[in-house]
Amino acid sequence: MVWTDGAAGIPLSQELWNHLIAQIPPVEKLDLAAVSGAISGVERGTERDLGVSLLQMLQEKGLELPRQQQERLESGWAVLCALGGLVLTRTDRLLRYSDLAAAMNLEAIRGELGAFDDRLHQLARPYPGQIDCAENIRRLTDGSDMTCDRGRFAFGYDKAPRVQDAICVRATPQTHGGVRDVFSFAWKQIEADIGEGEPFMARTELALSALLTALADLAHISERRAFRLNDTHLSYGLPMNLVLGGVGINHGFPVVQSTQAALVAELKLLTLPAPLLRVEGESTAYLSLCKTLKAIELAERVLAVEILMAAQGMDVVAAVLPQFSFGRGTQATHRCLRRQVAVLMENRFMAPDMMAALALLQEGALLSATEDAVGQLR
Amino acid sequence: MNGSTMTQAIAVTAFLQFSGLLPQCLPALPAPRARAVQETVNWIGQILEQENNITCDNPLLFEGSDGQFEAVMGCNYSNTQVGYSMDLLSTVMAELGRGLLKQGAPAILWQRLATLAMQVSGDSIPTKGGQEDHVEFSYTAAEKAAESACVLAAMLARCSR
Numbered sequence: 001m002v003w004t005d006g007a008a009g010i011p012l013s014q015e016l017w018n019h020l021i022a023q024i025p026p027v028e029k030l031d032l033a034a035v036s037g038a039i040s041g042v043e044r045g046t047e048r049d050l051g052v053s054l055l056q057m058l059q060e061k062g063l064e065l066p067r068q069q070q071e072r073l074e075s076g077w078a079v080l081c082a083l084g085g086l087v088l089t090r091t092d093r094l095l096r097y098s099d100l101a102a103a104m105n106l107e108a109i110r111g112e113l114g115a116f117d118d119r120l121h122q123l124a125r126p127y128p129g130q131i132d133c134a135e136n137i138r139r140l141t142d143g144s145d146m147t148c149d150r151g152r153f154a155f156g157y158d159k160a161p162r163v164q165d166a167i168c169v170r171a172t173p174q175t176h177g178g179v180r181d182v183f184s185f186a187w188k189q190i191e192a193d194i195g196e197g198e199p200f201m202a203r204t205e206l207a208l209s210a211l212l213t214a215l216a217d218l219a220h221i222s223e224r225r226a227f228r229l230n231d232t233h234l235s236y237g238l239p240m241n242l243v244l245g246g247v248g249i250n251h252g253f254p255v256v257q258s259t260q261a262a263l264v265a266e267l268k269l270l271t272l273p274a275p276l277l278r279v280e281g282e283s284t285a286y287l288s289l290c291k292t293l294k295a296i297e298l299a300e301r302v303l304a305v306e307i308l309m310a311a312q313g314m315d316v317v318a319a320v321l322p323q324f325s326f327g328r329g330t331q332a333t334h335r336c337l338r339r340q341v342a343v344l345m346e347n348r349f350m351a352p353d354m355m356a357a358l359a360l361l362q363e364g365a366l367l368s369a370t371e372d373a374v375g376q377l378r
Numbered sequence: 379m380n381g382s383t384m385t386q387a388i389a390v391t392a393f394l395q396f397s398g399l400l401p402q403c404l405p406a407l408p409a410p411r412a413r414a415v416q417e418t419v420n421w422i423g424q425i426l427e428q429e430n431n432i433t434c435d436n437p438l439l440f441e442g443s444d445g446q447f448e449a450v451m452g453c454n455y456s457n458t459q460v461g462y463s464m465d466l467l468s469t470v471m472a473e474l475g476r477g478l479l480k481q482g483a484p485a486i487l488w489q490r491l492a493t494l495a496m497q498v499s500g501d502s503i504p505t506k507g508g509q510e511d512h513v514e515f516s517y518t519a520a521e522k523a524a525e526s527a528c529v530l531a532a533m534l535a536r537c538s539r
Contacts, residue, residue, distance in 0.1 A: 115453060119450065127459055163451060166508065166511050167453060174459075178462055181425070189417065200410050206469065206473070209497075212497075212500070213462060213465055213466075216497070216500030224504065224512050271500050273495050273497065275473040275476055278476070
């Protein structure tokens with residue numbers, strides 16, 4: 001099921017359903033399977049239409065709600081709160097995955113970790129998000145023999161100290177951190193609107209305008225980092241298109257990487273700010289929340305491709321340096337991914353690989369496997 | 379003075395000019411929107427204040443206990459947060475401009491504000507042979523916010539009510 005009037009097409013996932021029923025305490029036990037199909041009439045609904053059809057569905061199932069909760073559904077407010085909660089949960093997860101993708105990429109290109117030195121962030125540019133991102137990367141790559149001169153020289157491409165990597169790599173703390181700082185602000189504003197029951201969600205509208213821009217930037221920098229993995233020169237010696245084995249019938253990752261460019265373009269279409277869209281006297285809260293969820297989904301897909309490609313790059317490096325180890329975090333992520341997605345040695349249909357990587361990301365499997373190894377990321 | 383210092387100078391100037399206009403614009407908005415704008419502006423101000431107290435040199439030198447200096451390379455000049463907040467400032471001015479339309483300000487000026495509120499800091503174009511391949515366009519965002527402030531001032535001057 002898809003809500004098209006959100007202009008974004010948000011499927012009624014289990015995760016959204018959980019946020020919805022959390023808004024209606026008596027039905028917390030109702031599962032998605034029991035109601036799927038029952039609310040198909042809201043495909044073209046507003047938040048009010050959706051709330052009303054949810055209410056009707058619950059009444060048909062014999063559930064009587066207190067008057068106040070009926071009103072929260074009829075006004076659409078319960079739906080807005082659920083969407084707000086889902087935006088916060090998914091962005092929070094997305095930010096940690098973005099650090100994870102960058103850390104795996106660093107292993108593949110045997111990146112320079114100086115840019116993640118705590119002093120640059122704690123002392124020089126002490127933005128909270130930037131400090132957190134740099135710490136995550138250091139923890140994920142902790143124990144890596146690849147991301148240092150020893151690994152770089154042993155691999156054989158680098159003949160002199162690296163000095164510094166390209167900006168999409170070394171600006172990871174600033175960019176991911178900037179997104180984190182916007183997200184912290186958005187979190188505060190969304191919670192304030194929900195807490196006060198502010199029907200227009202005026203704070204949320206403005207904060208999500210900024211968050212959408214930041215998410216576009218996050219997807220952009222991930223696309224650039226993955227782009228480099230396909231080029232021998234830009235990746236410091238990985239084979240062209242990450243081809244392992246014979247070239248003939250193995251095309252590697254160029255088509256997979258190009259999907260990121262399309263996804264980023266699609267994401268940027270969503271960044272038109274709320275005040276430019278508003279019909280006088282109306283709120284754009286529902287549209288803004290749906291747009292943000294769509295943007296999160298697109299950014300997740302971009303990150304899933306970076307993770308998939310970085311894992312292939314790690315396999316190349318491991319084949320050259322079997323006695324060297326990756327960081328504890330990146331190693332755990334790689335192992336988790338490889339249980340579902342095999343290394344690419346010859347051409348195969350890649351969409352299932354991309355969907356498998358996305359599913360591992362969205363279900364939280366990659367993150368929990370990683371956090372089991374290095375503790376909870378910030 | 380490197381690029382990010384220049385951007386910060388433009389951003390702060392734009393913000394100061396805007397701050398002088400804000401009290402005259404706020405009464406034209408409904409109370410919840412005025413409050414949302416004020417809180418958002420406070421956050422933008424905090425970002426600029428933070429950026430006033432950082433260093434953007436690359437590399438940075440750190441003195442060791444042996445009196446020697448260690449050079450650490452990074453991306454200290456990348457003022458991403460300023461870019462995001464300047465784009466947001468342009469968005470805020472489009473919001474305030476909507477209010478001024480009802481006070482008789484010309485629509486063409488709001489249309490210019492809306493154009494300037496298109497987001498630039500979420501964009502990026504690779505430069506320098508792929509070495510500087512993610513650029514944050516904070517400079518453009520700051521220039522744009524400065525121009526928005528000029529347009530907003532023109533709108534205020536032409537309000538008939």
